[in-house]
Every structure is written in structure tokens, then in C-alpha cells.
Amino acid sequence: LPHIITFGNEKGGTGKSTTAVHIAIALMSEGHSIAAVDLDARQRTFARYMENRRSFSDGHGLDLSLPEVSVIEEKDDGAEARLDEAFHTEADYLIIDTPGRDSILGQVAMARADTLVTPMNDSFVDFDLIGQVDAETFKVKRPSFYAEMVWKARKDRAKHDAGTVDWLVVRNRLAHLAANNMVRVGKALNELAPRIGFRISPGLSERVIYRELFPRGLTLLDLDVIDEARLSHVAARAELRALVAALNLPDRDN
Amino acid sequence: LPHIITFGNEKGGTGKSTTAVHIAIALMSEGHSIAAVDLDARQRTFARYMENRRSFSDGHGLDLSLPEVSVIEEKDDGAEARLDEAFHTEADYLIIDTPGRDSILGQVAMARADTLVTPMNDSFVDFDLIGQVDAETFKVKRPSFYAEMVWKARKDRAKHDAGTVDWLVVRNRLAHLAANNMVRVGKALNELAPRIGFRISPGLSERVIYRELFPRGLTLLDLDVIDEARLSHVAARAELRALVAALNLPDRDN
Numbered sequence: 019l020p021h022i023i024t025f026g027n028e029k030g031g032t033g034k035s036t037t038a039v040h041i042a043i044a045l046m047s048e049g050h051s052i053a054a055v056d057l058d059a060r061q062r063t064f065a066r067y068m069e070n071r072r073s074f075s076d077g078h079g080l081d082l083s084l085p086e087v088s089v090i091e092e093k094d095d096g097a098e099a100r101l102d103e104a105f106h107t108e109a110d111y112l113i114i115d116t117p118g119r120d121s122i123l124g125q126v127a128m129a130r131a132d133t134l135v136t137p138m139n140d141s142f143v144d145f146d147l148i149g150q151v152d153a154e155t156f157k158v159k160r161p162s163f164y165a166e167m168v169w170k171a172r173k174d175r176a177k178h179d180a181g182t183v184d185w186l187v188v189r190n191r192l193a194h195l196a197a198n199n200m201v202r203v204g205k206a207l208n209e210l211a212p213r214i215g216f217r218i219s220p221g222l223s224e225r226v227i228y229r230e231l232f233p234r235g236l237t238l239l240d241l242d243v244i245d246e247a248r249l250s251h252v253a254a255r256a257e258l259r260a261l262v263a264a265l266n267l268p269d270r271d272n
Numbered sequence: 273l274p275h276i277i278t279f280g281n282e283k284g285g286t287g288k289s290t291t292a293v294h295i296a297i298a299l300m301s302e303g304h305s306i307a308a309v310d311l312d313a314r315q316r317t318f319a320r321y322m323e324n325r326r327s328f329s330d331g332h333g334l335d336l337s338l339p340e341v342s343v344i345e346e347k348d349d350g351a352e353a354r355l356d357e358a359f360h361t362e363a364d365y366l367i368i369d370t371p372g373r374d375s376i377l378g379q380v381a382m383a384r385a386d387t388l389v390t391p392m393n394d395s396f397v398d399f400d401l402i403g404q405v406d407a408e409t410f411k412v413k414r415p416s417f418y419a420e421m422v423w424k425a426r427k428d429r430a431k432h433d434a435g436t437v438d439w440l441v442v443r444n445r446l447a448h449l450a451a452n453n454m455v456r457v458g459k460a461l462n463e464l465a466p467r468i469g470f471r472i473s474p475g476l477s478e479r480v481i482y483r484e485l486f487p488r489g490l491t492l493l494d495l496d497v498i499d500e501a502r503l504s505h506v507a508a509r510a511e512l513r514a515l516v517a518a519l520n521l522p523d524r525d526n
């Protein structure tokens with residue numbers, strides 16, 4: 019059975035799709051086979067990224083790695099069956115990109131995840147969905163509704179097959195200014211993490227390279243193939259490698 | 273009747289709530305009365321911001337400007353009636369914050385808007401919902417589904433009262449690096465704007481000041497009240513003023 023990595027955050031625009039795409043391509047570059055499900059049947063960012071990748075690859079006679087992607091529209095009959103089918107892929111990893119809204123299949127993907135990755139902006143606006151903080155001390159007053167959804171998903175999973183969900187909260191779009199705010203969000207995350215059971219990792223910093231290649235479906239890992247690698251990308255590559263390492267994925271045969 | 277300003281973008285996390293909050297507070301600082309509707313009954317970012325503002329104001333004996341905010345849950349009976357009631361507020365401006373997902377009341381708010389503000393990240397990932405671009409030339413190949421939704425909303429509005437919707441696309445979280453990407457996104461926006469009928473404005477740059485005050489419900493415009501104004505905020509204040517000016521709001525009595 020595949021190791022299932024779900025990218026979940028009900029808050030919109032926190033980097034779920036961007037992080038999912040980069041992790042998928044990083045894992046393929048390490049020789050793993052990847053299947054993917056895009057549960058955002060309306061925006062389809064993950065699927066669009068890979069369509070662009072396929073067009074570019076075919077158009078230039080390259081042989082870029084491509085995961086097989088199923089887009090699943092929740093309202094279709096047979097949607098749950100198609101998701102279940104994906105859970106039984108022969109690929110090493112199943113990557114599930116979920117929408118930035120409440121979604122039934124998104125909750126299934128959260129409960130069935132081996133690894134749940136929740137990217138967020140370094141912002142108390144994003145933090146507000148996992149915990150509310152005191153305005154003066156920035157201490158966590160109470161967990162909030164997304165934390166409760168994960169708790170519920172883990173209970174469902176425990177009943178289903180006694181499995182556990184490794185929950186990793188990833189700080190996305192980190193910038194090298196904003197020190198006070200970064201420290202405060204970091205403290206609030208560190209305080210909440212043991213209470214509701216997640217690990218924390220820095221993620222992809224704010225870098226144009228993580229978004230400017232979307233129309234060609236490329237990532238920084240492909241740039242030597244098209245002869246555009248730059249010295250400035252060395253730090254970004256190290257960042258992506260560190261993020262993959264932080265997932266603590268179990269060893270899989272290549 | 274109020275001048276209705278709707279903040280709409282089906283893409284998540286593009287800055288709808290952040291921009292709505294800052295424009296609401298800027299308009300109040302100019303002496304206008306503001307009513308607000310938060311159509312994101314689940315995350316309630318706008319309402320949460322104002323709850324934090326009220327707590328901080330009360331807790332410190334300040335007299336901070338506060339709009340009256342109604343949170344409307346779409347699935348409740350009477351939701352449409354409550355939204356309609358808001359359309360008849362006596363306030364100068366009605367600010368409507370909509371969710372980053374497909375929503376029936378969000379579409380009503382789009383059709384009934386006098387001004388529709390669509391903030392977006394400077395990214396082809398965000399652009400993809402209004403238009404698809406060619407991977408090599410970055411020229412716009414076709415408008416995409418959010419553009420179609422606005423087109424349909426404008427038709428509905430024209431039938432309803434022969435009114436028009438002034439659509440302003442606002443480039444949010446602009447950073448001073450990323451010149452190539454910024455130029456390409458700018459060209460694509462300039463190409464699409466006359467075809468589907470929107471104006472373009474720079475918005476709030478990427479600045480921590482626009483997010484770090486959320487727990488206290490404050491904005492940079494309140495900082496002199498709490499004696500924390502800084503020289504670095506002068507540029508941010510100019511940016512917010514320029515954004516309000518770009519809305520081209522009609523004159524309203526103060």
C-alpha cells in the first residue's frame with residue numbers, strides 16, 4: 019500500500035498545492051513512483067501544474083517525470099470509490115491535494131493520511147484556524163476548529179485500522195524580514211504543538227522560483243534540464259531537500 | 273443606499289479579508305460610516321478581526337472606530353433576507369467579504385456590487401482562475417472560470433437594475449524582488465483587462481504590518497493611538513491611501 023501524504027488546510031492560499039507539487043517532484047527525482055489525487059475539482063491547481071508540465075515536456079521532447087493524477091469531483095457518484103481506488107495504488111507514495119474549504123473527501127483524505135502536511139503563512143490570520151491567541155501575550159487561549167477536525171479525523175482513523183496520522187505543520191513563505199512576528203508565531207506554534215499533537219517544520223521560503231515556473235509546469239529541480247539553473251537556486255534546493263527530510267517518510271524501495 | 277464594495281476571489285488566501293479590513297478602517301478614518309457583511313461564516317476572518325478590535329479597544333479604554341458586522345451563514349433560512357437587509361443599510365459604504373470558494377451568496381454579492389475588488393497574489397497560479405497563459409510567451413490564451421463568473425454576475429445585475437459593476441483587480445503582496453515574474457504577470461493582466469473589463473491597481477505590498485496586528489484588531493492607521501507609529505509605516509500608509517484612491521469611490525457625505 020502507498021504511504022499517503024495529504025496536504026490539508028481549510029485556510030485558502032496557504033501553499034498546499036505549491037508544497038504538494040514540489041514534494042511530488044522531489045520524491046520522483048529520488049526515484050520514487052508517485053500517484054496523485056487532486057480533490058479541488060474546481061481550481062485543479064495540482065492537476066493544472068502537471069498538465070502544463072506534460073505539455074512543456076512533450077513540446078520540447080524532454081522526458082520529465084510525471085505523476086499520474088486523478089481529479090475527483092466530490093459531487094459525482096463514484097467519487098468515494100475513485101478515492102478508495104487511489105488509496106490502493108501500486109505507487110510508493112500517494113499525494114492528495116485538498117481544497118481550501120470544508121470538503122467531505124478532504125476529511126477522508128485527512129483521516130486516511132499517513133502524513134498530514136498543513137502549510138500555513140507566518141501569520142496569526144492563518145494561525146486563527148488552529149488556535150486563538152491572547153492579544154497581549156500571544157499565548158494560545160484555545161485550539162480552534164481546524165485542530166478539532168484533525169482530532170476527529172485521527173479518532174476516525176484509529177477506529178478504522180488503529181493507524182496514526184503524523185501531522186506536520188509547515189511554515190510557508192517565510193521571509194527574512196518580519197522577525198518579531200516570526201518569533202511570536204513560532205512561540206504560539208511551539209506552545210500548541212504538544213497540546214494537539216503536531217510537529218513543526220520550516221517550509222519553502224517566499225521565493226519567486228516556487229511560483230514563476232507554473233505555466234511551464236517546471237520546478238527548480240528541472241532547471242538543469244532546460245539549462246536555467248542559477249546559483250541563487252542552491253539555497254532553494256537545500257530548502258526543498260530539508261522539507262522532504264522533515265516529512266520523516268519511511269524507507270520505500272526505489 | 274450604500275455604495276457596495278465586494279471583495280471577491282474564489283482563489284483562497286489572495287488577501288480579500290486583509291484588504292477589506294484595511295479599506296474599511298481607512299474609510300472610517302476619513303469620516304465615512306461603514307457596515308460590513310462577512311459571508312465566510314466558517315473562518316469569519318473579517319468578523320474575527322473586528323472582534324479583536326473591539327476587545328482591545330474596550331480593554332484599553334480607547335474609542336476605536338468599529339463597523340457593524342453581520343456574519344451570514346449561507347445555509348441558514350433567512351440568509352438571503354439578511355443579506356438583502358444589509359444592502360439597505362444607512363451607512364455610506366457596505367463592505368462584503370466573501371469566502372475563497374464557490375458560494376451562492378458570494379455570487380449575489382458580486383452581482384450587487386458597485387465596486388468589485390479582486391485581490392490576487394503576483395502569481396500565474398492565482399492568475400490561472402481569471403485567464404490561462406501560453407507557457408512560452410505568457411500571452412493570454414483564454415479567460416477562465418472566475419472571469420466567466422464575473423461576466424455572468426454583470427449580466428444578472430444589468431437585468432436587475434441596469435446597474436454596472438466596476439471591477440478592480442488588485443495586485444496584493446507585491447515584493448520588491450521578483451522583477452521578471454512581476455513584469456510577466458503585469459503584461460498578462462494588461463492584456464486581459466480590456467478583454468473582460470477590469471481595471472488594475474497595485475495593492476498592499478508584502479509587509480508584516482498588514483498582518484501582525486490581527487490579534488489586537490489594529491491596523492497601521494491606529495498606531496499613533498497606541499503610540500507605536502514608525503517611520504517605516506509612512507510608505508505603508510501611502511500605499512493604503514493610494515489603494516483607496518484607486519477604488520474611484522463616488523463622493524459621499526461625511
Ligand SMILES: Nc1ncnc2c1ncn2[C@@H]1O[C@H](COP(=O)(O)OP(=O)(O)OP(=O)(O)O)[C@@H](O)[C@H]1O
Nearest residue numbers: 030031032033034035036118222224225229284395
Ligand atoms: N513558498 C512560496 N514562495 C512564493 N510563492 C508561493 C509560495 N507558496 C505559495 N506561493 C504562492 O502563493 C499562492 C497560494 O499558493 P497555493 O495555491 O499553493 O496555496 P493553496 O493552499 O493550494 O491554495 P488553495 O486553498 O486556493 O488551494 C500562489 O500564488 C502561489 O504561487
Ligand SMILES: Nc1ncnc2c1ncn2[C@@H]1O[C@H](COP(=O)(O)OP(=O)(O)OP(=O)(O)O)[C@@H](O)[C@H]1O
Nearest residue numbers: 030141284285286287288289290372476478479483
Ligand atoms: N499585503 C500583505 N502583506 C502581508 N501579509 C498579507 C498581505 N495580504 C495578506 N496577507 C496574509 O496572507 C494571508 C491570506 O490573506 P487573507 O486571509 O486576507 O486572504 P483571503 O483571500 O481573505 O483568504 P480566504 O480565501 O481564506 O478568505 C494571511 O495570512 C494574511 O495575513
Ligand SMILES: [Mg+2]
Nearest residue numbers: 034035058063
Ligand atoms: Mg490549492
Ligand SMILES: [Mg+2]
Nearest residue numbers: 288289312317
Ligand atoms: Mg478571507
